[in-house]
Amino acid sequence: MNRPAFRNWQTVQEEVLRRIHAREWKPGDLIPNEADLAEEFGCARATVNRALRTVAESGLLDRRRKAGTRVALQPVAKATIDISLIRQxxxxxxxxxxxxLISRSLQEPPAQVSGALQVPMTTRMxxxxxxxxANDAPYAVEDRWINTATVPTAxxxxxxxxxxxEWLLANAPYTHGEIAFSAAAATKEEARLLGCPLxxxxxxxxxxxxDHAASVTKVRLIFAPGHQLRTAL
Amino acid sequence: MNRPAFRNWQTVQEEVLRRIHAREWKPGDLIPNEADLAEEFGCARATVNRALRTVAESGLLDRRRKAGTRVALQPVAKATIDISLIRQxxxxxxxxxxxxLISRSLQEPPAQVSGALQVPMTTRMxxxxxxxxANDAPYAVEDRWINTATVPTAxxxxxxxxxxxEWLLANAPYTHGEIAFSAAAATKEEARLLGCPLxxxxxxxxxxxxDHAASVTKVRLIFAPGHQLRTAL
DNA sequence: AATGATTTTATGTATGTACATAATAACCCT
DNA sequence: AGGGTTATTATGTACATACATAAAATCATT
Structure with a gap:
């Protein structure tokens, strides 16, 4: 019986995942090097490399030059969350x-906001x-500060x-940012807008x-009670 | 003046990102094809491919065979959250x-749990x-159900x-799963354990x-008030 | 035994070529 | 003009080869 052909990187990846899940390669184990696997699978080393690299990105393999590739001892699950527009x-x-729209004004932000955006406290934003x-029911409250120095057209x-x-996405590019998820007790204003208890x-x-070194915007989204953010693992 | 050399995929990626952020390539724009870019950058098409593929994975580019590559109109921000062990x-x-450990028992789960794990209601889990x-202060409550049919050694x-x-990570492999984030009001028991108000x-x-078609475990982690889950964007 | 230089090795990546594939564009026939 | 077939094209990937790089292992030196 001839060995099955693992001729593309997806197939190789599946076989690698199978061996990990089947514990043929146990957590902590050093797996064969790319050249050997390529020979075993009957494909090029580049193909094995692509497969192993992809698995490593998911956290199930640890790779180090010279040291080789081993099955992660404590695979760090990576949950990827798509942050799309609320409308979408x-x-x-x-x-x-x-x-x-509830309100729109140019004003001096609280210290917490001017601090986070690294803008002088007296600058109005x-x-x-x-x-x-959603279907006429309150879905989320948006509380946003826009740095008018960075985005004057706003x-x-x-x-x-x-x-x-939506406006910022179309009109103000950003290079990086940070996002935080948490739970909070609805304030009086939030409760009123969301139609939920205080x-x-x-x-x-x-x-x-x-946008590079310039802060663009700080936004806080408060979702109506019961909201869940879910994703595959 | 000679054109600068973009000889590796990271450099090409940076240049691509620069052009997107600088709006030289605007949202919706069709960008030159890989062969042309390769010529412009003085590198192989495979190098350009790797760079564009990586940027596309981050959501900033949309690629389709024959149609070409264009700058995403509404870049969906992808936040990757590392779910590691609480200890780590x-x-x-x-x-x-x-x-x-607060309690450990073999018992019939509530319908919600047996349903989610797709296990008969009368099966004890x-x-x-x-x-x-953390530093002797309550950090999180863990409420877990383990499917003993899938993980008998538990x-x-x-x-x-x-x-x-930690035990499951070392002893029970899993192929996939789902994760959900939400806010809740602390129950009496949770409030007691976390030392927070009801x-x-x-x-x-x-x-x-x-693990394939068999459910492994369902866990609910309730964090002490003020907890934030943060990540780069 | 400690230190430093050197070799070895597995991964990381660049390249040119070739072919696969999906989706559009062009064409042809009625 | 409509509908179906064919050609075209940009991305997707496989492969062999070559070299780069990081890090471990070995060796040499003190």
């Missing part, structure tokens, strides 16, 4: 999206408060019909984006 | 990790309740000194893992 998120579920609705936009999220447990996403 | 999470912050501590483990998380807003992670 709602429409993807077949619901009707609604947007409502654009502050937006808005409500996102002051010319009313944000009555387009959310800060102090209700709400899911919160805080995001801060930068 | 705490130790990585230089804090002392503590673990305390291993139920664990435990507390994770009934021989006392879990007095090792958390379900109904306090707590951050919750629910995880469900499978």
């Amino acid at each position: 998120e709602i429409e993807a579920r077949g619901q009707k999206y609604g947007y409502q 654009l502050h937006l408060s808005a409500l996102h609705l 002051v010319n936009e009313g944000f009555e019909t387009i959310s800060g999220n 102090q209700a447990a709400v899911f919160v996403i805080d995001r801060l984006t930068w | 999470e705490i130790e990585a912050r230089g804090q002392k990790y503590g673990y305390q 291993l139920h664990l309740s435990a507390l994770h501590l 009934v021989n483990e006392g879990f007095e000194t090792i958390s379900g998380n 109904q306090a807003a707590v951050f919750v992670i629910d995880r469900l893992t499978w």
